[in-house]
Amino acid sequence: MRQYSADLTPPWKKPKPVPEVPAEPGLVVEEPGTGFCGAVIRCEAGTVTLEDRFGKHRVFPMEPRGFLLEGRVVTLVRPTGQAPLRPTRTASGSVAVPGARARVARAGRIYVEGRHDAELVERVWGDDLRIEGVVVEYLEGVDDLPSIVEEFAPGPDARLGVLVDHLVPGTKEWRIAQSVTSDHALVVGHPYIDIWEAVKPSSLGIDSWPRVPHGQDWKTGVCRALGWPSENTGAVWQAILKRVNSYKDLEPELLGRVEELIDFVTS
Secondary structure (H helix, E strand, C coil): CCCCCCCCCCHHHCCCCCCEEECCCCCEEEECCCCEEEEEEEEECCEEEEECCCCCEEEEECCCCCEEECCEEEEEECCCCCCCCCCCECCCCCECCCCCCCCCCCCCEEEEECHHHHHHHHHHHHHHHHHHCCEEEEECCHHHHHHHHHHHCCECCECEEEEECCCCCCCHHHHHHHCCCCCCEEEEECCCCCHHHHECHHHHCCCCCCCCCCCCCHHHHHHHHHCCCCCCHHHHHHHHHHCCCCHHHECHHHHHHHHHHHHHHHC
16 A cells, blocks of 8 residues: 655645754845844754844744855855854953953952942943953042042053043032042043933833932933832842943043043053
8 A cells, every 4th residue: 555645745845954053153034924034143942142332132042944054045044063152242342352361350450439330330331341450439429539639649650541431611529520630530520410311211111211300300300200119229220220230321522531540540
């Protein structure tokens, strides 16, 4: 008796087999459904993350026949014997150096105005700072800046960089910053009343940061306006910080100033 396959699909209708290609770091493919083209940077849990030439990331499922490689349909598979791919860039956008050890701390320092500022800088630039050997400390307040500079005594081999909140001409912060005249100290700042504002509203799912009436505590006013728990602003900040995954979640006015300080201290 003849044996027949249970699959009654005519041969001419069956899809031709396509090659399986390991999703190696740097492999450039296109997802035909969206037209998104980028290099593989991560492969995990049945998905692959691509980065296009503008630095934009997209995550796609690794489905059969799901991608184009040089115009040919392929199936991406996880590289054999490899752990999930590590990101090729740090949170600040710098090229990642896997396995790099932290450098011995420089004599130079970067000071920021408050613990929240220090935590945000660490979250985005921490990997870069460790490789460069730059330690970040925080001021209890900008009023302490002149005494800290005097005590630190910056010099050619021990540069001092300072990031100040709300550094706007005519303000108290501006006048204090202007009093620092050492060639080996650089004081820069952002225009925001508090470092919270340096996080893009879109990254937090809000339209904008609310305006708080003059004379009212800014953090408390923001929490009340947005319906956040105003009795524990520290916990609110930790929730905000968790939504910051990279430099793309921060405003340019902060990004430029921090990069400027790192360059100054390490040059």
